[in-house]
Amino acid sequence: MLRFHAPFDGKRYIGDNRLRIFHDCAYEAVSTGPDGCGIDRIPDEEVRTFEPDTMSGAVLWGFVHCPYCLQRRQSIQSANK
Ligand SMILES: [Zn+2]
DSSP, rough: OOSSSSTTTTTSEEEETTTEEEEGGGGGOOSSSSSSSSSSSSOOGGGGEEESSSSHHHHHOEEEEEEEHHHHHHHHHHHHH
């Protein structure tokens, strides 16, 4: 889900500066446990957004895709084929 408050500002791709990973909010894996994306557990000062707000934009900055939302995106996309 998109978050429209700071520091997210409605961006789709959200980076975590501590882990150098980024999340795709459109396929966010929501979990109350330790697994899942945990975007809400990233401290505000460690949140990173990208310009352009694209996957390749995030990769360009040296971030890697979070495995949880990557897996969700791949399974949803392959189910729609
Ligand atoms: Zn994620």
